Amino acid sequence: MMTKKTVPTTLMPHGGVRRHGAAIFDDAPHDPYQVRGKYAEPTTCADCRAIYVRGRWRWGEAPAEAHEALCPACHRIRDRLPAGEVRLVSTFVDAHRDELVALALNEEAREKSEHALHRIMGIDQGPGRMTVTTTDIHLPRRIAEAVAHAYQGEFVLEYAKNEYGLRAEWRR
Numbered sequence: 001m002m003t004k005k006t007v008p009t010t011l012m013p014h015g016g017v018r019r020h021g022a023a024i025f026d027d028a029p030h031d032p033y034q035v036r037g038k039y040a041e042p043t044t045c046a047d048c049r050a051i052y053v054r055g056r057w058r059w060g061e062a063p064a065e066a067h068e069a070l071c072p073a074c075h076r077i078r079d080r081l082p083a084g085e086v087r088l089v090s091t092f093v094d095a096h097r098d099e100l101v102a103l104a105l106n107e108e109a110r111e112k113s114e115h116a117l118h119r120i121m122g123i124d125q126g127p128g129r130m131t132v133t134t135t136d137i138h139l140p141r142r143i144a145e146a147v148a149h150a151y152q153g154e155f156v157l158e159y160a161k162n163e164y165g166l167r168a169e170w171r172r
């Protein structure tokens with residue numbers, strides 16, 4: 001069961017977005033892949049080399065004595081179980097694929113530098129559409145907002161009820 005939330009882009013001036021998002025995420029269910037106390041400190045991820053220190057995953061140099069494990073994002077990637085996705089649906093997509101992919105990757109790079117576990121898992125292309133899957137529920141919203149900001153159109157956010165998941169869909 002998904003809860004649907006339409007966000008007309010005309011009602012989202014740039015400064016208002018963060019507060020709006022924070023209100024939603026306060027109620028968001030916890031990611032089951034991020035279990036408290038699961039990792040010893042320090043731990044480094046065997047796949048992406050992120051390090052777990054002071055209770056969170058971040059980028060940096062792993063100490064020599066670090067334990068080794070799989071971080072929650074790499075665990076999801078191995079399980080092929082995205083937490084979020086953003087679908088771009090429009091004939092506009094066919095003519096602007098490279099720009100849209102670049103924009104999604106740019107948003108990922110910015111998000112990932114601050115939040116090591118927020119990443120793109122895959123980009124699936126089809127006629128008139130593009131689907132970007134992610135390891136977290138923040139990046140789909142961020143990409144949808146960036147696409148709407150750059151190319152107009154409207155997007156809808158569907159938060160999974162009682163579980164950690166978000167599907168965003170942009171159309172124009």
Ligand SMILES: [Zn+2]
Pocket residue numbers: 045046047048049050070071072073074075
């Ligand atoms: Zn990892």
